[in-house]
Amino acid sequence: MRCEKYKPTLNEFFNKTLSPGEERELEGHLAACRDCRSDFQKLKRADDLLRVAVREMVLEIEVPADLDQKIKSVLDGNRPKNPFLYNLPSFFRTPAVAAAMLFLVLGVSLFGLYDLFGQSARQQVVMTETPAAGTGSREKALITAQDAAPDGEMRSELPEAETDSARIALDVMAAQPEASVSERRSDPPPSQSARSRESYPAQGNPAPEDRGEGGAGSETAPSAATLLAPPGRGGSPADQAHKEVFSIAGGPTDRKGTLAEAAAETGIRPARPHYLPPGAQLSEVTWLPGQISQYYRMENASFAITQGLAELSGEKQRQRPGQETIIINGAEAVLEVTGAADGSQPPYAALSWQRGQYSYTIEGGVSREDIIKIAASLD
Amino acid sequence: MECRVKTLSVENLVLKAKAGDNDAFAQLVQRHSEDAYRTAFMVLRDRGEVEDVVQEAFLTCYRKLATFRMDSSFKTWLYRIVVNLCYDRLRKLNRESAAINKLTSNFNNGNKDMADIENRIDLKEVVSSLSPEHRLVLTLYYGMDFGVQKVAEILGIPVGTVKSRLNSARNLLKERLERGQNYAL
Numbered sequence: 001m002r003c004e005k006y007k008p009t010l011n012e013f014f015n016k017t018l019s020p021g022e023e024r025e026l027e028g029h030l031a032a033c034r035d036c037r038s039d040f041q042k043l044k045r046a047d048d049l050l051r052v053a054v055r056e057m058v059l060e061i062e063v064p065a066d067l068d069q070k071i072k073s074v075l076d077g078n079r080p081k082n083p084f085l086y087n088l089p090s091f092f093r094t095p096a097v098a099a100a101m102l103f104l105v106l107g108v109s110l111f112g113l114y115d116l117f118g119q120s121a122r123q124q125v126v127m128t129e130t131p132a133a134g135t136g137s138r139e140k141a142l143i144t145a146q147d148a149a150p151d152g153e154m155r156s157e158l159p160e161a162e163t164d165s166a167r168i169a170l171d172v173m174a175a176q177p178e179a180s181v182s183e184r185r186s187d188p189p190p191s192q193s194a195r196s197r198e199s200y201p202a203q204g205n206p207a208p209e210d211r212g213e214g215g216a217g218s219e220t221a222p223s224a225a226t227l228l229a230p231p232g233r234g235g236s237p238a239d240q241a242h243k244e245v246f247s248i249a250g251g252p253t254d255r256k257g258t259l260a261e262a263a264a265e266t267g268i269r270p271a272r273p274h275y276l277p278p279g280a281q282l283s284e285v286t287w288l289p290g291q292i293s294q295y296y297r298m299e300n301a302s303f304a305i306t307q308g309l310a311e312l313s314g315e316k317q318r319q320r321p322g323q324e325t326i327i328i329n330g331a332e333a334v335l336e337v338t339g340a341a342d343g344s345q346p347p348y349a350a351l352s353w354q355r356g357q358y359s360y361t362i363e364g365g366v367s368r369e370d371i372i373k374i375a376a377s378l379d
Numbered sequence: 380m381e382c383r384v385k386t387l388s389v390e391n392l393v394l395k396a397k398a399g400d401n402d403a404f405a406q407l408v409q410r411h412s413e414d415a416y417r418t419a420f421m422v423l424r425d426r427g428e429v430e431d432v433v434q435e436a437f438l439t440c441y442r443k444l445a446t447f448r449m450d451s452s453f454k455t456w457l458y459r460i461v462v463n464l465c466y467d468r469l470r471k472l473n474r475e476s477a478a479i480n481k482l483t484s485n486f487n488n489g490n491k492d493m494a495d496i497e498n499r500i501d502l503k504e505v506v507s508s509l510s511p512e513h514r515l516v517l518t519l520y521y522g523m524d525f526g527v528q529k530v531a532e533i534l535g536i537p538v539g540t541v542k543s544r545l546n547s548a549r550n551l552l553k554e555r556l557e558r559g560q561n562y563a564l
Contacts, residue, residue, distance in 0.1 A: 011545070011546040014545075014549060015545055015546070016526060016527070017527060017542065042556060043550075043553050045553070045556060046549045046552040046553040046556060049502060050502075050506075050521055050548060050549065051521045053503050054506060054517050054518060054521035054522045055522055057506060057507075057522070058417045058522040061416070061417045061420045061421070063417065064416075064426070064430065067412050067416055067430070067433065068405075068409055068412055071434050071437045071438075072405060072408065074438050075401075075404075075408075254445070321534075321535070321536055322536045322537065336535060338531065338532055338535065338537070345528065345538070365450075
């Protein structure tokens with residue numbers, strides 16, 4: 001019977017999952033078939049009632065008038081979660097400083113293993129301001145707070161800090177390239193004084209080295225703002241314009257470079273996949289202390305392999321419907337696949353597990369089969 | 380609800396916020412906080428819990444903004460975080476069993492003797508009595524106008540499951556209407 005063919009499509013119509021062609025076909029049948037038309041009307045009434053009922057329920061919910069304020073105060077770090085902010089003089093609560101502090105605090109909470117307030121950290125933080133680097137409002141605030149001179153030199157006019165944490169913040173914001181650099185080296189070459197040292201949180205004392213970012217050109221040297229902004233901010237203008245920068249995962253202090261550099265700086269031995277989906281190539285490596293991320297690109301998709309020290313991986317596993325547990329080389333792993341199984345939607349999968357001292361996550365536009373193969377092939 | 384003129388698209392705000400523009404992030408908060416609150420409330424039904432969840436969700440967004448790869452929409456990403464936090468709360472508070480226990484009627488209760496129940500059944504009560512995940516499917520689809528694909532992404536379940544949940548809600552309601560139940564709204 002022809003009507004059998006159309007019965008399932010009635011609900012699909014109300015799920016808005018029919019193609020325009022399928023809708024036209026259904027309309028054609030409904031025009032001709034009274035039974036199906038009656039069914040359709042009843043289902044439509046049910047759909048309308050559900051919509052009205054749910055929308056009314058939603059609108060009846062009273063949202064507190066100060067909700068946005070409460071959210072912003074959390075973002076400003078005024079909650080008990082960040083107690084040390086309470087001890088600071090009020091200067092440090094201006095938006096720019098608060099933002100800088102927030103990143104510091106989050107850095108400490110995210111990477112608590114590192115002694116942020118220790119000697120090594122304090123020595124490392126040397127900033128230069130590069131006026132050419134972008135127009136983010138936080139940068140502007142930093143510049144105005146510190147009276148940047150056009151040639152990139154900074155004068156600090158911040159008051160004496162009383163606590164270690166405040167002193168770190170001062171160091172972060174007070175860019176005195178000439179003075180600070182000369183503290184540690186007798187003869188800083190002119191090109192290097194224009195460089196900043198990205199070193200927060202610090203891991204030992206990395207010697208100043210050529211990052212290959214060009215000469216003393218201020219537009220290529222990482223700026224004060226890059227410590228607080230995503231990668232690419234202090235990079236070349238081409239980098240900044242390239243939207244791909246934002247599509248690459250990275251936090252405020254992400255380093256970018258080769259896998260060898262990542263291994264050297266994090267002390268992690270990176271696992272390389274021996275299986276890759278067709279056409280996949282390693283396109284970028286970024287790292288933070290305790291974590292390396294490898295980004296692979298195929299023609300129409302990409303995925304990332306993130307490897308971290310197990311204590312830092314942090315995210316507790318929420319057992320959600322749709323997640324399954326599988327075994328990867330003897331380790332228990334959580335797999336989640338979205339995208340329709342029938343292939344009508346591009347695949348997306350995430351797989352996380354822990355083995356030995358490392359935790360691993362693979363996530364991106366790969367199929368269930370591929371993600372398992374990649375994971376199993378990691379050395 | 381206030382109507383705000385959209386001077387910048389959400390994508391632009393996200394790009395600016397990722398670059399460190401806190402004002403842009405504040406605008407993202409303004410645009411999404413109300414509906415995020417309402418969605419969480421549909422699940423948790425407790426103002427204190429919902430406020431905590433919404434604050435924590437935006438803080439998580441802020442912290443992880445740099446890792447947001449813009450391959451899904453910001454709204455979908457935010458709601459996914461909100462939903463996960465709601466589920467965490469539910470587990471902690473063990474509300475799920477309490478909600479199921481206080482049922483007077485629900486969609487699956489077709490065999491119950493309806494004689495003692497008034498003809499006019501409050502559809503909203505029925506929706507309230509559903510499991511949190513069922514309620515969420517209806518809230519996200521009918522209340523927040525997400526398509527079935529986005530609902531599936533937000534809830535971390537297959538699209539087929541979303542569709543079948545919507546279908547069964549519609550079909551059961553259709554049957555009740557056919558049997559002469561009147562629904563008060």
